[in-house]
Amino acid sequence: MAADAVAYPKAVLFDLDGTLLDSAPDMVAAIDAMRAARGQPPMPLEQLRPHVSKGARAMVAAAFPDVPDDERERWIPEFLDCYQRALGHHGTLFEGVDAMLEALENAGCTWGIVTNKPEYLARQLMPVLGWEQRCAVLIGGDTLSARKPDPLPLIVAAERIGVAAEQCVYVGDDERDIIAARAAGMPSVVALWGYRLDEDNPIAWQGDVMIDVPSQLIAADAWPGTR
Template identity: 40%
Template sequence: MGDSVTVQAVLFDLDGTLVDTVLDLGGACNMLRARRGLPPLPIDDYRPVAGRGSAGLLHVAFGMVAEDPAFPALCTEFLDIYATCLADHPCPFPGIPALIDTLRERGVPWGIVTNKPHRFAAPLLVSVPLAATAAVVIDGDSTANAKPHPAPLLEAARRLGIPPQACVYVGDEERDIVAARAASMQAVAVRYGYTADPAACDGWGAHGVVDTPSALQNCLLTWLTTVATQ
C-alpha cells in the first residue's frame, strides 16, 4: 500500500476470514451422509473447500459435481440441514477478537461483506457476539451481484460514508481480492482460512498476504489512522 493512503475502515469476509464455520458446514455434510448410511468424514476434509460453498462441500462429501442432475435436490437438502445447525459451533479465529477490540479502541469502523445468503448469515452473526459491533453487514442478498463483483464492497463503503479507496478488505479466497481491487480498496489475503492452496495467495494481487490473525493486526496497524468513533 502506498504511504499516501489513509485507511479509515476495515471490512472482512465472514467464513474462513473472521469466523471458523467449518464444524457446522462439515457437520451438515456428515448428517447428509448419515441419512444415506455413510460414515462421517473427518471435518478437516471439508476445510479446504469450505469457502467454495455447497458445490465444494458436496463434492467432498459425495464426489458429486454441480452439473450432476441430482445435485440441486441434494444441495437443497444440505442447506436445509445447515440452517438447523449453523449456530452450533461458529467461532472467531484465534486473535480476531483482539483485532476487533484494537479497531474499536482506535475508533476505526469495521464491517462484514459476505456472499452468504441472508437466510444463513443473519442467524449465524447473531450467534457470534463480536458481530454486534460491526458498523455494516453486507450479505449475499444485499446487492444484485456477489463477489468477485465489487458491488457488495462498494455498498459497504457507501453505507459507512467512507470512500472505497480508504477501506481495506480482508479475505481468504481469490474472489475477495478480485472484488477489493475492482472496488479500488486495499486488499489483504489471509492464508489461515479455507484456501486450498495457501501458497496461491501470493499470486492474487493482494496488497498484503498474512499467515495469522496476529500478523493481520500488525499489517493493518501500519496502515490505520485513528478516526473519531462513529
C-alpha cells in the same frame, strides 16, 4: 497527527467464513447429516475444510463427488437447512480475531462483513457472536444482484457506512475476495490462516499484503496504505 504517524484504515470490511469465523465444523456437521440420511459415514473434517470458502456447492460436490451436477444442485437447499440447524454450535472465531476487532474499534475504525453466505444465515450468527451492535454493515451473497468476485457488494458496503472505497480495506481468504477488492478500488489483505485448496496460490492473487494470523493485524502498520 504527525505526517509520519501510522494509523489504522478508516474502515475495514471482512469476509466471514475462513476469515473471521472458523465455520468448517458447522458445515461438516451439515454434510455429515446429509450423508447419514443416505446411509453414508461421516467425512473427516480435514478432508472438507479446504472447500469451505468455496461455498455450499463446493462442499456438496466434495462430499458427493459421484453424484451428477444437476442432482447435487437440487440438494443445495437441503444443505442450507442442515447447516442452519448446526449454525454456531461447533464453529469458533479464529484465534486473535476478537483482539484484532477490539483494536480496530478502540482506534475508531468502522468494520463490517461482506460474505457470499446467504444473508439470513450470516445475520443469525451476529447475536451468537455478540456482533449485533459492533458490525456496522452486513452484506450476504444474496443481498444484492451480484456477489463476490463482483465488486458490487464491497462498493455498496462502503456506501452504507459512508466511507469511500479507497479508504476501506477488505480482508479475505479466497481469490474472489481479492479480485472483488481490486475491482472496487479497495486495498486488500490476504488472510493466510483461512481455507485453501492445495492448488490455490495466494501469491498469485496479488493482494496488497498477506498476513499469517489475525493477531498481526493488531499493529496499525500491518495494514495496507498505513506504512
